[in-house]
Amino acid sequence: MKVEVAVDGKNSKATRNPTMSHYRFALTILLLVSVSLVGCNRVSAAHGETIPDLPSATALPTETETQTPLPTLTSTATLTSTVTLTLTPTLTPTPTWAVQGPGKVVCPILLYHHIGTASSPAASSYYTSPEDFEAQMKALRDWGYTSITISQLVEAIMSSALLPDRPVVITFDDGNLNVYTNAFPIMQKYGFTGVMYIIANRLHADGYMGIDQIKEMAAAGWEVGSHSMTHADLREAHDRLNFEIAQSRINLQEALGVPVRSFAYPYGAMDEVVGKQVQSYGYTSAVGLGTLWNQSLYNLYYLSRRPADGGVDLQVFASYLPWPGAENLTPPPADAPTP
Numbered sequence: 001m002k003v004e005v006a007v008d009g010k011n012s013k014a015t016r017n018p019t020m021s022h023y024r025f026a027l028t029i030l031l032l033v034s035v036s037l038v039g040c041n042r043v044s045a046a047h048g049e050t051i052p053d054l055p056s057a058t059a060l061p062t063e064t065e066t067q068t069p070l071p072t073l074t075s076t077a078t079l080t081s082t083v084t085l086t087l088t089p090t091l092t093p094t095p096t097w098a099v100q101g102p103g104k105v106v107c108p109i110l111l112y113h114h115i116g117t118a119s120s121p122a123a124s125s126y127y128t129s130p131e132d133f134e135a136q137m138k139a140l141r142d143w144g145y146t147s148i149t150i151s152q153l154v155e156a157i158m159s160s161a162l163l164p165d166r167p168v169v170i171t172f173d174d175g176n177l178n179v180y181t182n183a184f185p186i187m188q189k190y191g192f193t194g195v196m197y198i199i200a201n202r203l204h205a206d207g208y209m210g211i212d213q214i215k216e217m218a219a220a221g222w223e224v225g226s227h228s229m230t231h232a233d234l235r236e237a238h239d240r241l242n243f244e245i246a247q248s249r250i251n252l253q254e255a256l257g258v259p260v261r262s263f264a265y266p267y268g269a270m271d272e273v274v275g276k277q278v279q280s281y282g283y284t285s286a287v288g289l290g291t292l293w294n295q296s297l298y299n300l301y302y303l304s305r306r307p308a309d310g311g312v313d314l315q316v317f318a319s320y321l322p323w324p325g326a327e328n329l330t331p332p333p334a335d336a337p338t339p
């Protein structure tokens with residue numbers, strides 16, 4: 001009844017003063033519209049405040065830090081960082097990335113051949129059991145190491161690059177099948193990627209990795225390098241260096257669809273002629289054998305790699321590294337003596 005009375009009253013006022021009525025009507029509409037707009041704003045503001053809070057505030061900066069190096073990497077290396085990213089919460093401590101180079105960079109390079117059980121005692125020096133290998137990878141993670149590719153190291157030496165505070169390059173020579181079956185899953189478990197130096201004419205041989213397996217690892221962030229065409233001692237193969245060094249690179253790139261930028265001398269053996277050819281055929285680095293941790297322009301075509309085969313215990317393994325143990329995260333002075 002009261003409503004009717006009010007309506008009647010409005011109607012009666014409307015008949016008395018139509019202009020006033022139009023103003024009131026317009027005012028009412030404006031009020032209604034503004035109320036509903038304010039309401040919408042509040043709702044969306046409420047959503048706006050709630051949604052960004054959902055991911056934990058502490059997780060976001062970590063992701064940003066870990067992803068910082070991405071722009072400087074190749075597309076395959078992007079995947080490397082993704083793997084690291086998912087494992088970041090379990091890492092102790094979280095690696096800090098900072099610009100290193102150009103020039104000398106302290107970075108151990110480890111060399112393995114087989115991750116498996118040797119078929120004969122004579123071959124055992126080239127084998128590391130999966131158990132020993134896992135213990136070594138776990139130690140690297142616990143001691144704060146972050147794997148990088150050889151190309152990331154070279155970029156830092158040549159022009160500077162973002163590197164983790166304890167970088168390590170984990171390399172495998174020859175392309176043995178047990179690197180795919182044993183090393184690859186263990187390294188994925190601990191958030192590491194490696195560099196595999198492949199003998200180009202053994203891509204399909206028994207006991208060696210095939211194209212699909214190498215492609216799968218490359219897609220997960222591993223780098224592919226050339227380990228020559230036939231694994232010849234190149235000091236005695238000067239007449240076919242083009243075939244061993246240049247053609248192997250062309251074949252690997254065509255078969256695998258990935259860039260091949262680094263070369264590993266078979267047996268770590270080279271001379272001045274071989275080194276110059278590797279450089280002139282377009283490789284940006286080459287790896288040899290050695291115990292240095294300092295990598296620089298001076299050894300860019302014979303980067304120092306420490307063989308870690310043979311199932312060494314963790315104490316010996318720690319001696320291969322410049323920053324053993326998790327207590328001290330400060331890198332050694334740049335001029336620290338290396339073994």
Ligand SMILES: [Zn+2]
Nearest residue numbers: 173174266267
């Ligand atoms: Zn080899």
